[in-house]
Each structure stands twice: as C-alpha cells, then as structure tokens.
Amino acid sequence: MQNYLTSIAAYKALTTKLYNMKSQQKNSRRDFIMKSTLAVAGTVTALSIDWNDALAVSSVDMAPLFPGDDGAFKLPPLPYSYNALEPYIDARTMEIHYTKHHQAYIDKLNAAIAKAPDQQGKSIEQLLSSINSLPDAVKMQIRNQGGGHWNHSFFWQILAPKSDVVAPSGRLMEAIAQQWQSFDNFKTEFNKAGTGVFGSGWAWLVSDKNGKLSIITTPNQDNTLMDVVADKGKPIMGVDVWEHAYYLKHQNKRGEYLDDIWNVINWKKAMELYG
Ligand code: MN3
Numbered sequence: 001m002q003n004y005l006t007s008i009a010a011y012k013a014l015t016t017k018l019y020n021m022k023s024q025q026k027n028s029r030r031d032f033i034m035k036s037t038l039a040v041a042g043t044v045t046a047l048s049i050d051w052n053d054a055l056a057v058s059s060v061d062m063a064p065l066f067p068g069d070d071g072a073f074k075l076p077p078l079p080y081s082y083n084a085l086e087p088y089i090d091a092r093t094m095e096i097h098y099t100k101h102h103q104a105y106i107d108k109l110n111a112a113i114a115k116a117p118d119q120q121g122k123s124i125e126q127l128l129s130s131i132n133s134l135p136d137a138v139k140m141q142i143r144n145q146g147g148g149h150w151n152h153s154f155f156w157q158i159l160a161p162k163s164d165v166v167a168p169s170g171r172l173m174e175a176i177a178q179q180w181q182s183f184d185n186f187k188t189e190f191n192k193a194g195t196g197v198f199g200s201g202w203a204w205l206v207s208d209k210n211g212k213l214s215i216i217t218t219p220n221q222d223n224t225l226m227d228v229v230a231d232k233g234k235p236i237m238g239v240d241v242w243e244h245a246y247y248l249k250h251q252n253k254r255g256e257y258l259d260d261i262w263n264v265i266n267w268k269k270a271m272e273l274y275g
Contacts, residue, residue: 065124065153072110073124075103076153084161088260090249098156101244105148105221112141124150131228143228147221151202151238154223158237160266168267171211172236172274179213186215190239191258193217200242206233207274237270 067073078098083091113119116138119127124146127134131143168176168183180186193215194203201219208214216224216231224233239261246257 065150067113067121067123071113071120073106073113073149075099075106076156078156080159080161085159085264088162088263089159089246093244093246093248096248097240097245098152102149102152105145105152108141109145109149112138112145116142124153125225128223128226131226143226144221147223147226150225151221151223151240154235154238155240157269158266159261159264160268162263164268165264165266166268168271170271172267172271175207175211175213175274187262190215191255194239194241194258195255197241203239203241204233204235205237205270206231207236208233211274234273236273237265 065073065076075098078094081091082094082098085094116135119134119138119142127142127146128150131139134142167173173183176183176186180189190203190205194217197203197217197219199219201217202221202223204216204218204224206214206216206224213236214231214233216233218224218229218231222229223238224231224235226232239258241254241258243252243254246254250257250260
C-alpha cells in the first residue's frame, strides 16, 4: 500500500512536471512571439520617432544623464584636464564652468526632482522631451536646470584638446558641404548665429531625421530636444555662448571666443553622432 501511494505520488509528480514543462514551452513560445511583435513594433516606432523623443544619447556617453541609484543626477567626468583646451579656453574658465556652473545646474535639478516624486528615475532626455507635462511647480526649474545639465554634459564631449582634433570628413562633411557649400561658409554662418544670440544661450548644429543639417540657436539653457522648443533636431555639435563660458579670457568679445573654439571642436564625436 505504501509503495502504491508512493508510486501514485511519483506519477502525480511526474505528470505535474511534464505539464509544467509543456506550459513553459508554450509560455516561452508566447514570450518569443510577443517579443518579436514588440521588436517589430519597436522598429516601426524607431523609424517614425522624432529626435525629440529619441536623443542620440545612446551614442553619447549617456550614463551620467540617468540619475544614480540614489535618484540624484551627478556631474559626469570631464574627458580632459582643465588646461587641455588652452590657449583657446583657459584652465580657470574650464574649472569654474565645470565644477561651479555645471554642478549648480545639477544641484538645482536634483532639488526640483525631489519636489516631484513622479519624475524621479527618469533620464534627463525623458524629462526634457516632456516639459509640457511636468507639474507647474517644477516645470521651469527642470527646463532650465535640466537643460543646463544636458547641454554641459554634451558640450564637454564635443570639445577636445587640439592635438586630438581631426577635421570633419565623410558623411558629415558631405552634409555640411551640401548645406553651406564649404566648411568655411558653415563656420561663418555658425559664428554669425552664435554672436547673434541676445543675452545667454547656445548655438547648435543639428540634424533632422533625414540627416539634413541646420544651425539653430536657443535662449538660456533650452535645446533642440525639448518639446517646448520649436526647432527640434538631433544635436551634432553645440557651443555655449553664455558669458561664463568665455569672460575670463575673452571678456565681452564673444566673436573672438567663437573664432577660437573651432580649434578644439571634437569632430570625431560629432561624426559619431551624425552617423
Ligand atoms: Mn555654460
């Protein structure tokens, strides 16, 4: 009797095991189908996605643009030393710009997020592409401070010591030539746009989803990823034209700063971003 019960139990265990194996197979097939469908849906979405939703940050070093495990955004590492861009950008300006200005944007962004628990854990791109739907109490802070954090994180990467700078080439250079006939024309137009920014802001080289380039300026810490900014696009290169970016060396002469900065533009990164 004991043996019989044991074998019944064993039989039950065996059939249960077989049943589970079968349903696991079914589930994994269902998972597979679901994942495949999602992958196809994802591809379709990716093709029709606006840069505003997507940011190119997958190819920029995005890690610092997500909050850490503690929910706070952090200052990303500067990819060179403070004096690496001398004499075009002086060491003191670089140090203050990075350790004081950029850090202050991050601190104030974190303070704003702390007041809006629903927004915690989102990447900076997610926040900037949905400013319109942020709570009114933190909307302007996240736009200004979050914009400041993204813009400076981008700016450090789009600069490089002159010894590392390579001239733009390939697809990016072709697109520049198509739009402005020559690199020199592009520089002239870019500097014109940068000097024309009234007060504080940024000048950008951006790409639309067809790869068409344009020069766009934004006031304050706005950028072309924001839903609230009319001119959208994927930033390929950008220059901070706030006085704090050049005042110690160039004083009030923004034009001279803009002339100098071409010596330290990281075209390798810009070409990576353009693809
Ligand atoms: Mn700045």
